[in-house]
Amino acid sequence: MDRNRSRSPVTSSHRHYSPSRREAGNWRKNNFDGEHLGAANHHQYQSSAAPEQSPRRSQTLSTRREVYERDFPLYKQPVEVGSFSLDSQRRFFNDSRQLRYYVEPGRNPNFDLRDGYRERYVRRDENVKEKLDHILRWILANRSKLKSKLAANASCPLDFDFVTWRGHLTKLLTTPYETKEGWLLAVTRFKGTLYISEVETEAARRERENRPERNKEMMYWGYKFEQYMCADNADGEPDPGGVVNTNEAFCTVVQTRLTDHRLLFSGEVDCRDRDPDAPAPPACYVELKTSAEICAPKQRSNFHRFKLLKWWAQSFLPGVPKVVAGFRDHDGIVVSVETFQISKISQLIKNEHNCWKPTVCMNFCCDFLSFVKREATADNPSVVYLFSWEPHKDVTYSVHRDSQYSFLPNWYIKEMTSSPE
Ligand code: 0WD
Ligand code: CA
Numbered sequence: 001m002d003r004n005r006s007r008s009p010v011t012s013s014h015r016h017y018s019p020s021r022r023e024a025g026n027w028r029k030n031n032f033d034g035e036h037l038g039a040a041n042h043h044q045y046q047s048s049a050a051p052e053q054s055p056r057r058s059q060t061l062s063t064r065r066e067v068y069e070r071d072f073p074l075y076k077q078p079v080e081v082g083s084f085s086l087d088s089q090r091r092f093f094n095d096s097r098q099l100r101y102y103v104e105p106g107r108n109p110n111f112d113l114r115d116g117y118r119e120r121y122v123r124r125d126e127n128v129k130e131k132l133d134h135i136l137r138w139i140l141a142n143r144s145k146l147k148s149k150l151a152a153n154a155s156c157p158l159d160f161d162f163v164t165w166r167g168h169l170t171k172l173l174t175t176p177y178e179t180k181e182g183w184l185l186a187v188t189r190f191k192g193t194l195y196i197s198e199v200e201t202e203a204a205r206r207e208r209e210n211r212p213e214r215n216k217e218m219m220y221w222g223y224k225f226e227q228y229m230c231a232d233n234a235d236g237e238p239d240p241g242g243v244v245n246t247n248e249a250f251c252t253v254v255q256t257r258l259t260d261h262r263l264l265f266s267g268e269v270d271c272r273d274r275d276p277d278a279p280a281p282p283a284c285y286v287e288l289k290t291s292a293e294i295c296a297p298k299q300r301s302n303f304h305r306f307k308l309l310k311w312w313a314q315s316f317l318p319g320v321p322k323v324v325a326g327f328r329d330h331d332g333i334v335v336s337v338e339t340f341q342i343s344k345i346s347q348l349i350k351n352e353h354n355c356w357k358p359t360v361c362m363n364f365c366c367d368f369l370s371f372v373k374r375e376a377t378a379d380n381p382s383v384v385y386l387f388s389w390e391p392h393k394d395v396t397y398s399v400h401r402d403s404q405y406s407f408l409p410n411w412y413i414k415e416m417t418s419s420p421e
Contacts, residue, residue, distance in 0.1 A: 060394040061371045065176045068363035075362060078256040078319035080281040081146070081264070084138045086249040090124065092134055094141040098250040100230035101274040102286045102324070103238055105337050111228045113221035113290065113332035115240065121220055122245040126208060131197045131407045135163060135266045138253055140415050156192040157416055159262060160255070162369060164196035166267030166317050171198075172368055173313035173361035175389065182390040186405045187372055190381045191416060194372060197407045199386070218332075220244065225290045225326045225334065226270055234274045252282055254318045258362070261369045267318045282319040287311070293327040293335050304349045309356045312345045316358070368395065381408045 085098035105111075139146065139158070146158060171183050184199040200208075223244045231238050253266045270288040278284040291307055294300050311323050322341050326334040340348075349355045368387075375397060376385040384405040387397045400406075 057374070059375065060396050061368060062394055063175050063364065063389065065357075065360050068176060068360040068367070069357070070359065070363055072359045073259050073362050073366045074257070076257040078254040078282060078317070080252050081255050082138060082142050082253045083269075083281075084134065084251050084253070084266075086134065086247060086251070088122070088245045088247050090128075090247040092137050094138065096250060098248050099269070100226075100232060100250070100271040101234050101236065102271040103229060103231050103274065105229060109228070109326070109334045109337055111225065111240075111326065111334040113224045113326075113328055113334065114217070116224065116244060117217055117220050120241075120243045122243060122247065124246040129200070132163065132165070132195060133409060134251070135165070135253070136409065136412045138266065139163070139264075140412065154191075154417075158191070158193045158264075160193055160264040161260075161262045161373065162194050162196060163264050165198070166265050166314070168196055168198050169263075169265060169317050169365060170310070170314045172365040173317070174309055175368075176360050176364050177309060177356045179391050182388070182393075184389075185387045186407055187376045187385045187387060188381055188383060188406070188408055189376050189379045190408055190413070192379065194376060195408060196372070199405060221328065221332050222288075222290050225328075226288050228334075229288055229324065229326075230271045231274070234276065252285065252318060254282060256319075258366050258369065261366065261373075265317070267314075269318075269320065283321055285318075285320045287315045287320050287323045288326070289323055290326045290328055290334070293329055301352060304352045305355055308340075308345055308349060309361075311340065312342060312358065313361055315342045371395070381413045382406050 082094075083096050083099070085093045085095060087093065087098065143157075168185060171178075171185075175183075181204065182201055184201050186197045186199050188195045188197075223246055227242065227244055228238055228240055249268045251266045252269050253264065255262070255264050257263065269282075269285045271286050272278070272281070273284040273286065289311060291303065292299070294303055311325075315321075315323055320342065322339055325338050325340060327336045327338065328334045346358050372385070372387065378399075380401075382402045384400045384403060384407070385397050386400060386405055387395055389395045
């Protein structure tokens with residue numbers, strides 16, 4: 001049965017959640033350089049319900065930027081609670097065997113990102129949908145150290161409101177500024193915790209299946225850059241002659257809090273500082289990126305408006321402090337390498353007219369999570385609330401029971417239902 005109760009707008013009014021005001025000790029203070037703090041909270045609340053009724057809440061959520069221009073919400077410094085690795089065959093290991101070490105490049109890198117594309121490239125099978133499986137495996141393997149403080153309470157075994165991939169949260173952060181790609185997020189409430197797992201949209205699937213050859217090759221360039229910049233050991237050297245295998249991954253698992261939302265999420269980390277005295281994870285991690293070299297003012301503006309938004313959102317979430325970018329020419333030759341401190345990005349974009357704002361990203365994410373908490377009430381592993389968004393529209397959702405969207409595997413449900421260890 002796939003009961004699809006569509007929740008399209010039932011009223012033109014929206015109740016916009018307002019998170020608690022910024023609290024003392026907000027991690028953000030140390031991670032932004034002088035971003036404007038003075039904006040007033042914009043609470044919008046209009047009720048279309050009859051006066052004698054309790055105010056009706058909208059079953060949609062606005063993504064308009066203006067709605068989210070208020071004080072930066074509390075975002076606690078993310079703490080690494082563990083990590084895991086996926087090997088060349090995508091097998092899970094509850095350790096950091098795939099962690100690589102950042103090697104500072106020379107003055108004139110001249111890396112050829114096209115090298116090895118035909119002969120030394122093993123690509124992950126994108127038709128295999130892993131959903132949250134690796135994170136769930138990690139949770140089971142680390143259950144004792146995650147044990148809920150709410151006693152040995154079988155009805156609430158995890159101390160988190162949300163479990164998801166970092167990449168899904170990145171999509172939420174950038175939503176108020178996204179004009180091209182929509183998303184679908186499946187949500188299941190199970191023993192009090194909300195699990196969020198992305199569903200590929202039809203448009204994304206079509207795009208993936210019709211990817212032009214040039215784009216396929218350019219996707220390889222990012223991974224090839226990692227190979228030029230990373231060593232397998234702290235005192236090793238990169239091996240540009242090796243195979244690039246995108247099955248391999250090292251993932252950090254962090255916990256943090258966004259206002260009253262306790263989050264547990266995992267994200268893939270490219271490498272770490274090789275200095276043994278470097279700060280503890282996630283502060284020692286480095287994100288690697290490639291981007292087209294900037295030759296004209298218009299290109300610089302686009303880089304600030306679009307690329308830096310995505311780079312900032314992705315690394316800010318897990319507390320990765322820097323991005324090392326390789327700028328490449330049309331032929332895939334890296335012509336320069338530049339480091340961006342995540343905490344300085346909001347300053348860098350200041351002069352860009354009508355640019356994105358970190359506070360809008362974080363407030364939207366926070367309000368979306370409140371919306372999910374409020375609407376996804378059935379605590380049942382076979383029920384999925386499918387949240388859906390298309391650019392220039394509001395977020396809506398539909399409810400599905402025992403459908404193609406169910407994503408919590410039986411081995412996880414069984415293990416979490418059995419008496420606490
Ligand atoms: O099947 C999917 N569509 C997804 C797969 C969606 C989200 C995640 N994943 C998998 C990834 O394969 C990876 O193992 O989850 C893990 C990483 O999750 P994340 O860190 O939450 O994902 P995200 O922040 O979007 O991407 C981080 C990195 C990427 O680095 P860049 O610099 O390109 O942003 O993970 C890699 C990639 O290196 N990555 C992928 N690698 C292979 N296939 C994919 C993918 N579909 N997505 C991300
Ligand atoms: Ca990367």
